[in-house]
Amino acid sequence: MPPIPDRTGLAAGLDHVGVVGPDLDALAATFAAFGFRLTPQAAHAGGRTGNRCAMLRSGGYLELMAVLPGGHSATLERFLAHHAGAHTLALETPDAAATVARLRGAGVAVSDPIATERRAEAADPASPLLRFEIVMPPDRPEGRLLLVQHRNRSDLWETRFLDHPNGAIALEEVVVLTEGPAALAAAWSVLAGRPVVPDPAGGFALALPTGRVRMMHSVAALCGGQPVPPAPCIAAVTLRTADRNGAVKRVLDEAGIGWEAIEDTVVTAAGGLILRFRG
Structure with missing residues (x-):
């Protein structure tokens, strides 16, 4: 059926x-x-x-x-x-x-x-x-x-395009920097048809069947010392990797690209977007 x-x-x-x-x-x-x-x-x-x-x-x-x-x-x-x-x-x-x-x-x-x-x-x-x-x-x-x-x-x-040298396999989170997380959460909850909940790191999270959107007034705890675009903006994405971040660390090190570790997450920035790789 x-x-x-x-x-x-x-x-x-x-x-x-x-x-x-x-x-x-x-x-x-x-x-x-x-x-x-x-x-x-x-x-x-x-x-x-x-x-x-x-x-x-x-x-x-x-x-x-x-x-x-x-x-x-x-x-x-x-x-x-x-x-x-x-x-x-x-x-x-x-x-x-x-x-x-x-x-x-x-x-x-x-x-x-x-x-x-x-x-x-x-x-x-x-x-x-x-x-x-x-x-x-x-x-x-x-x-x-x-x-x-x-x-x-x-x-x-x-x-043929799904295997990435950095090991990324899924888009898990989108992090939005806004001065009004409550107003944005209310608006995007209606658009998605899904409820929002308080985010433990501050602001609100829109939980979806696959992935979530985090709406926050500060992203420093998630993005460390990486350059954050001017607010309001879509500041960061979190990408799941297949190998506990081994491949992405190797790729970045070999290319001479700087990164930092925040708990189990490799954090760097490309093209005006903060990239968070989570193993």
């Missing part, structure tokens, strides 16, 4: 974090040096913007984005005017239409799902056509939260 479709419209988990930089090649080179195996360049918005992604075997991914040469994006340029780093947080939904209905029932002004598609590889017209349904609530100063339904998920999570 096939599984019963989920028509609740609730967020099912962390989908991805979008990291914006001024130059896609340079941003990709940075993340490759930190031990990520990236997908080939793909194009958005009629070729005006592009991305490369670090797909994670057990769930979630990092999307690196930039305006391509000769292109223009008012959105990415607005993001970069604040800082280079993470600006979008996407949660996965199994049913975008149900999500819209749920949000409208909760009084959120939201448009119909946006159907979008792109080739997995811009240079290969025979590469898989990736299809998405995107629900886009109004932006907040902390960042853009999207709810995404994947129409052909397996074509995005291609096996």
